[in-house]
Amino acid sequence: MFGKNNLEFQKNKKNTLMLKRWKYEIAQMLNIRISTRYFWESKFKGILKPAVRKIYSEVEKQEKIAEFDKLKKEFKTRTEGMSYDMKKIDEKIAQKLGVCRTTFYNWKNEIGILKKQKRHTEAEKAEFVKQFYKIEEENPKMNKEKIAQMLNIPLPTINFWKRQFLNKADNGGPIDNVQWHGG
Structure with missing residues (x-):
């Protein structure tokens, strides 16, 4: 048992050393100090992870759109008479539902829910x-x-x-x- 754990420890240590060396080389290529590179890494930790896209069925899309519209309508009735940046509100509602704001508008456009602008002669x-x-x-x-x-x-x-x-x-x-x- 000790030998197996020791082998894993050695393997992890080797990977860690390789990763440190790789990070150091990147810092050199960018002509920055390694501490700056670590600072950037800590600052942008959550942002740099690749996004996982979920594929929604048409029914799920319509349910999400309905929930989005319901929450937006509730917000508007609660804050009637006050001015807000609706784009930011939309983003917060979309974030709460786990879908990007632009995705909602793309879905609405696909389904044909978005209002078409009236064209005048x-x-x-x-x-x-x-x-x-x-x-x-x-x-x-x-x-x-x-x-x-x-x-x-x-x-x-x-x-x-x-x-x-x-x-x-x-x-x-x-x-x-x-x-x-x-x-």
């Missing part, structure tokens, strides 16, 4: 911009953000459309008789 865009200017003209003190909310279009989108039409007008393209103002 050029005529619709021009009409929204006309309405925006009309409301702005009638209520000069009204905040532009409020006007955009009334039209149910984000303000950056309206500003983008305005620039689009101004560029077309500058290049001699048709602008659908939109009345342009300075801003």
